[in-house]
Amino acid sequence: MSEATITPAMLSTAEVARAYREAKAKRAKRAGLLKHVFxxxxxxxxxxxxxxxxxxxxKPDNQIFGDLGLWPREFQxxxxxxxxxxxxxxFTRFFWNSTVVTVLSVIGNVISCSFAAYAFARLEFSGxxxxxxxxxxxxxxxxxxxLIPQYxxxxNLGWVDTYxxxxxxxxxxxxxxxxxxMIQFFRQLPRELDEAAMIDGCSPFKIYWAIIMPLSLPAMATAAIFSFIWTWEDFLxxxxxxxxxxxxxVPLALRSFISSDGVSQYGPMFAMSILSILPILLFFIIFQRLIIRGIAMSGLK
Amino acid sequence: MWCAGPGAYWDTRMHKFLRRNFAGYAFLLPWLIGFFLLAIGPILASLYLSFTKYNVVRPPQWIGLDNYAYMFQMDQRFWKALQVTFQFVVISVPLKLIFALGVAMALDKGIRAIGWYRALFYLPSILGGSIAVAILWRQLFNYDGVINSVLRLFGGDGPYWLSDPRYSLWTLIVLAIWQFGSPMLIFLAGLRAIPQELYEAAEIDAAGPVRKFFAITVPLLAPVIFFNLVLQMIEAFKSFSGAFIISGGTGAPLDSLLFFTVYLYNEAFAFLRMGYASALAWVLLLIIALFTAIAFWTSKYWVHYENERG
Known part of the structure; x- marks a missing residue:
């Protein structure tokens, strides 16, 4: 059957559907390629x-500016x-300081926020x-x-210049x-667990410690990771x-690089900048999945 | 026995009340202390301080509405800070959201290596608040920096981004757009929730991509767009470190980077005008509350939730 003899009436539904599918697949392939390029x-x-x-x-300082290349001619x-x-x-000192502040902040955040979240998600109380x-x-x-009243x-407590x-x-x-x-996460856990434990005579503290905590490790980890990143980067x-x-x-120390008069220190300044974001990069690479799920779940920053 | 008196009645009521509420309040206690000492207490304290003159050394001195009167009638820098901040919010937030939505749509519908793309696009959001990136940005927009080198490749001649007040804000707008990762992830989750059948039906009716976008994607994504808009707006009003580092802490050049937060910080901690800075803080709080309220109020005209449509 030559093409000239085809009239719309002769096309079967199956042929129309196939033509439609083929055109669509072709379009999708082209669009897919464009998307990848984009x-x-x-x-x-x-x-x-x-x-x-x-x-x-x-790079040596005189090769940094005006150079778009990503491969140093000589490694400095x-x-x-x-x-x-x-x-x-x-910087040994600065990294140690940052570590102390960050580790303690993460611990504090996870404990106190999970306490509050447990109360809101699982306990009944007036108000x-x-x-x-x-x-x-x-x-x-x-x-x-x-900030100002907190300061x-x-x-007045004599806490300025301490951590x-x-x-x-x-x-x-x-x-x-x-x-x-955490509230979002706790609410997904089946309530029957609490009730069964309550009937067995568990106190709310025991339920929190033995049931909620172990089952909520992903939420705890997500909070810990974000808490780590934000505290590590905190500047104000x-x-x-x-x-x-x-x-x-570390962030305060980095800032001294640009406020001090040492103008010809760009290489060292970038070196320390790289080191300062290294812990965050590592955390991101290791915990990427948890981080991305955490954002989708709560719309965090 | 004597214990049948009113005392015992109160005892049992008290006992019951305690038993019912003890665990809840015990777990809430750290948050409650924090709420009173570090949130609501300071907010009220700063309201009080905003009516005083206070330089930390001498006790606060009540001056009524003088701070606010000075702010609105005399203080040029206050108006400049407002203008800079609004300009930043109004330009950077829509651009960031458009970009985030565009990339999310390209990533939608099972593209290969989606995990890699997602991670790469999110990375700047995670590093964006760091001082390292702020420092990097200063150097990128240097007159001899990367941006101008690229412009030169195309035959253009870039301006002095950092020292020319006409262009300096763009460095921060670009920095904000660069961090489009988290709205993108939220858009992605929203796009996944749109039923594919709708698009297929539209295709059979010969709807083009533009038509599909405005007739299906935008209306069904409206709640997510709204959520992102509110979140990013608040975030933009609050942003500080980028402007602080790039402007050298002062809002320079010519106050063109004088973000409201930078002005507030300087008034409080460089000039120790704590009373006036508290008044600024309250204005910031009211502005953010107002914008959030406007967003919520207008949302009923353009955001329709799935379950409302009946």
Whole structure:
């Protein structure tokens, strides 16, 4: 049958459907290719600044600017050594300080936020609805609004120039985001577990410790990871509360690179910048799945 | 016996009340302390301080509405800070959301290596708040930096991004857009929830991609768009470290990077004008509350939730 003899009336439904499917598959293939090109180009642009920073951390200062290349002509490894000791106090100290603050903050956040979340998700008590509404409202409050009175409070307690203002609030469930995240998770756990345990005579504390906690490890881990990343990157808190260079956390120390007059220190500055984000990068690579699920679940930052 | 008196009545009631509420409040206790000492207490305290003159050294001195009067009538920098912050919010948030939605749509419908793309696109959001990235950004937008080198490749001549007040805000807008990862992930989850049959039905009716986008994707995604909009708006009003680092802590050049938060920080901690800074803090709180309220109020005209349609 030549093509000329085909009239619309002669096309069977099956032929129409096949033609439609073929056209669709062809279109989809072309669209798929376009999409990949778009995605690859976009991700290269996204990632380029970070790779450029990595490359610059290994270049001599006079080759950093005006050079778009990502492969240093000569590897200047001593940038890392120079950066590590560029400030009056070495970065060993800054990394240790950051580690102390971050580890304690993570512990505080996970414990106190899971306590609050357990109360909201599983226990009955009078006034619960009001407290819950208030808790959700604190999500909106900018840190800048409470900063000044908090500062004055800690100043009066003599806590300025210590890590207490950075750590103690974490033990008081200061981050409502994490409470919210955990409530979402706790609510998915079957209530029958609690009820069965209650009938067996378990106290709420026992239920929290023996049932809720072990079953909620993914939620705890997600909160711990975000808490780690945000505390490690936190700048405003340390900026306000820490004035002595020996107490500086890594972000504050990095900032001294640009405020000090040492102009020809770009290589070492980038070297330390790379080291400062290394822990976060590692966490991201290892826990990527948990992080991405956590955002989809709660709309975190 | 004597224990049958009113005392015993109260005792048992008290006992019952305690037994019913003890565990709940015990678990809530850390949060309650934090709520009063670090959230609601400070908010009220800063309201009080906003009516005073206070430099930390001498006790606060009540001056009524003077701070607010000065702010609205005399303080040029306050208006400048408002203008810069609004400009940043109004430009960066829509661009970021459009970008996030575009990439999410490209990633939707089972593309190969989706995990890799997702991770790569999310990475900047996780690093974006760090000082390392702020420092990097300063150097990228240097006159000899990467951005101008790229422009030169195409024959253009880039401006002095960091020192020319006409262009400096764009460095931060680009930084904000670069961190489109989390709205993208939320859009992705939203796109997955749209039934494929709708698109197939539209295709049979010969609807083009543009038509499909505006007739199916946008209306069904409206709640997610709304959620992202509110979240990103609040985030943009609060942003601080980028502007602080790139402007060298002062909002320079010519106050073109004077974000509201940067101005507030400087008033409080560089000039120790705690009373005035508290007034600024309250204005910021009200602005954020107002914008959130507007978003919620207008949402009933353009956001329709699945279960409402009956």
């Amino acid at each position: 995605l690859i180009v976009t991700s290269l642009i996204m990632i380029y600044p970070l790779l450029w920073m990595l490359a610059s951390s290994l 490894w001593q940038n890392y050594w120079a950066g590590w000791n560029a400030l009056p106090v070495s 619960k609805t009001i407290w819950f509404a208030l808790m959700m409202m604190t999500l909106m409050i900018p840190y800048h609004v409470v 004055l409070l800690f100043l 207490l203002p950075l750590i103690v609030p974490r033990f008081l469930a200061g981050d409502a985001f994490f409470i919210f995240l 808190g340390p900026l306000v509360y820490l004035n002595n260079i020996e107490d500086y956390t």
